[in-house]
Amino acid sequence: MNKPISVSTLNVQIKSLLETTFIQVYVEGEISNITHHSSGHIYFSIKDESSTLSCVMFKGNTKYLKFQLENGLKVVITGNITVYAPRGNYQLLCNKIEPSGQGALAFAFEQLKNKLEAKGYFDGNYKQPLPKYPKKIVLVTSPTGAAIEDMKKVASHRWPLTKFILVPTLVQGEGAAFDIVNSIKYADKLACDIMIVGRGGGSIEDLWAFNEEIVANAIHEAKTPIISAVGHEIDYMISDFVADIRAATPSNAIEIALPDINEHRIYLDSLVNEYSNRMKSILFNKEQELLNMKRLFEQNSIETKFRFIQTEINLLKSSFKTDLSQKILSSQNELILLKNSMKNSFSAFLLKTQNQVDLLKSNFELNHPNKKDKNGFVQISKNNKIISLEELQIGDKIELQTPKYIASCTLNSLEQQ
Structure with a gap:
């Protein structure tokens, strides 16, 4: 056993x-x-x-x-x-x-994407607009990669007025995500107009730091508008969804961030041409107005009127010389006729007036008061007003008047015959 x-x-x-x-x-x-x-x-x-x-x-x-x-x-x-x-x-x-x-990275990508989307990180309400003319742009990327050189080259040709600040950052390998987060937080304090976070192309493993949740959190919390520019056009990172703008490449990020100086030159040229054409048009119209005013002034000027009057005078002189003899003869005849007519009219007026005077004289002589004095006839007046006997009343004070005498008396009786 x-x-x-x-x-x-x-x-x-x-x-x-x-x-x-x-x-x-x-x-x-x-x-x-x-x-x-x-x-x-x-x-x-x-x-x-x-x-x-x-x-x-x-x-x-x-x-x-x-x-x-x-x-x-x-x-x-x-x-x-x-x-x-x-x-x-x-x-x-x-x-x-x-x-x-499926691969772990692909699953992790979808897993984190769904999580952040549920938290609202991709919501358009969180997206900040980019300034049209940025004065300062901070670059969070590697100082030695091809991406920084591409961005510098595009920037120098596109809009050389903008100042760039580079924050050297580890963009792949162990610890890259933490370094990216620290760089974003530091860049956010520099008071720049735009922040570009990214790197050039590479494998999914090389780009993975931009798919880390801590990087997404840093981008979401930043106050500076952020452009995510990671890899090539076909590469989509979590940072692309969280950032305010996604750029296909780092070079494209510069194109998005900066205005095109050539377009502005063309625009300025068009403005100059438009201004020149408009000024020419304005000057031409004003010139035409001045010419019209000048012609109108000349037509209504004193000199023109004097010339017109002088012409009329000359015409009148010419006409006057031609018809002067006839007019003088005609005027003389008219004067003779007027003189005879006036003489006849005046004689008739004198005769008529003499007749009227004679008639008045005859009437005056016939009605002279001295010739109206008859025995027994007086003129009765009351209060210096001639009045008839029928208008008197007993007690009235009256005057009896002849051409030579006036008698004042009081009416004592009045009887009707």
């Missing part, structure tokens, strides 16, 4: 057997019961329809994860079996985890 072994010995033998037999496994399952320990380790299980397997990923390997582990996520794990001898438990020690069916 064999001698029994201790539990510890059995667990050690199992540990040795499992760990030497399952040195590297490649297993697919659905994550459940995930726990992120304060130490940085991640504990979870993977399962299928029938079984569950405990898993652990230590802190040293978690830093290589490109996406967030979540319950219900189907993953493919590369690792080895390890046994915890004191408890007799075995688990899968995870070295690498990939999302099932």
Whole structure:
């Protein structure tokens, strides 16, 4: 009969057997019961329809994860079996985890994109407009890459009036995301009009720093309008969605940020031509107005009127000379006729007037008061007014008047015959 072994010995033998037999496994399952320990380790299980397997990923390997582990996520794990001898438990020690069916980076991209979109980072309300004529632009990029040279070249030809400030930044590799974040925060304090964050082309791994959440947060929180210019036209980064403007390339970012000096030169030339043509038109119209006013003035000037009058006078003189004799003769005849007519009329007027005077004289002589004096006849007056006897009343004071005498009396009686 064999001698029994201790539990510890059995667990050690199992540990040795499992760990030497399952040195590297490649297993697919659905994550459940995930726990992120304060130490940085991640504990979870993977399962299928029938079984569950405990898993652990230590802190040293978690830093290589490109996406967030979540319950219900189907993953493919590369690792080895390890046994915890004191408890007799075995688990899968995870070295690498990939999302099932797609690459880790692509999944991480979509995962972070959905998360930030839900937080409103892509909302147009957060987008800031770019100034039309920026005075200062800060560049957050590598000082040695091709991108900075391309941007300098485009800027020198496009709009040389703008000042550029370079913030040297690590744009790929370990620690690049943190350096980008620090550079963005520093550049945001420089009071520039525009910030361009980006780099030239490269693989998805080279560009990955611009897909990190901390970079997205820094761009979202910046007060300076930001243009994201990462890689080539076909490359889309998380920074492109969060930034105020996305540029296809770093060179395109300069084209977006700066006005085109040649277009402005053409525009200025067109303004000069338009101004010149308009001034010519105005001057021509004013000149025509002056000419019309001059002609009108000449037509109505004193000199013109004098010339017209002189012409009329000359015509009259000529006509007068021609008809002078006839007019003088005619005038003489008219004067003779007028003289005779006036003489006859005056004689008739004198005769008529003499007759009227004679008639008045005759009437005066006939009606002279001296010839009206008859015995027994007087003129009755009252209050110096001639009055008839019928108008008197008893007691009236009256005057009886002849051409030579006036008698004052009082009427004592009045009888009707």
